[in-house]
Amino acid sequence: MLILVTGATGKVGQRFIAGLLDDPRFSKARIRALCHNRLLEETDRVEVARGSIADRDCVVAALEGVTHVLHLATCKETPADIMDVTVRGLFWLLEEFRASATSQQFILIGGDAGVGHFYHRHDGPITEHAPHRAYPGGYALSKVLEEVMLEQFGIQYGTNGCCLRAPWIMAKDDFKYTLSFGSDVFGGPDWKTLVPEGDARRYAQTGAVPLLRDADGRPLKRNFVHVDDLVSAILAAIDNPRAKRQLFNICMDSPVDYGEVATYLARTRGLAAVDIPSQYHSNWMDNSKAKYLLGWQPSYDLERLIDSAWQYERSEDDPRIVWYPG
Incomplete structure (x- = not known):
């Protein structure tokens, strides 16, 4: 198993790599981290490839021999990059993945921006059947296009894709x-x-x-997920036959x-x-499908989310840096 991880230096990518390397179920798995602006340290099970997913040649090289893809790379509200990186980049990944002789599973991390989270009123729980409803801006539109593109590659070519739709991802403080x-x-x-x-x-x-x-x-009421719970869902989806061509909401049990x-x-x-006061709307993502099909459970409730953030103490070599706007 050789897993290509895009966005590997972000909060989810780094936590996923650590979680997979520690999981005995994946003791023989290797990781290829595709890095653009920042780098990871290479080990006997982690190799680093450099480049942007917007570059097709880079994608071709990065996917050589890859069995699984975990696609995390994205752009926030950066109009100059968002279509090239988020949309074109995913297209190149899917195009090369479907043509590869070694490809087995493609996992996309989506976002609740694709259903408008608190910008639009929802009359009931947000399930995986809720229609796409982007809010103003490029980021939400890109999350819609990502989910639709993955779904269509499954319809067009039978690609074994899985989308884990996450709300706002929390880590550390x-x-x-x-x-x-x-x-x-x-x-x-x-x-x-x-x-x-x-x-x-x-x-x-x-x-x-x-x-x-x-x-x-x-x-x-607004939906969140802790990075540890998202990573546990990713690990539950890898090679899970019940994840094939499925979309899952991955979030806390309650907003x-x-x-x-x-x-x-x-x-x-x-x-x-x-x-x-605001004109935003409360919403509630329903995570029961992931529980039923993946056997997954979130471990963070409201009190644990708060306590873990307030109790977290940063070391001097762990400054608080936000790498994207928005």
């Missing part, structure tokens, strides 16, 4: 910084822009957290409720909450 009123906020909304400047500075100093409300005035977050942080850490 990420979740803590999703709630920051400072300039160190991770992702969006950018809370400091939603309150007066002086208030934002005070909230950042005291560690206050936003209590985001949905368009109906209730505490907003994160900003009201419950505020209550728990007030009780456990004495942090104040700040009401933030």
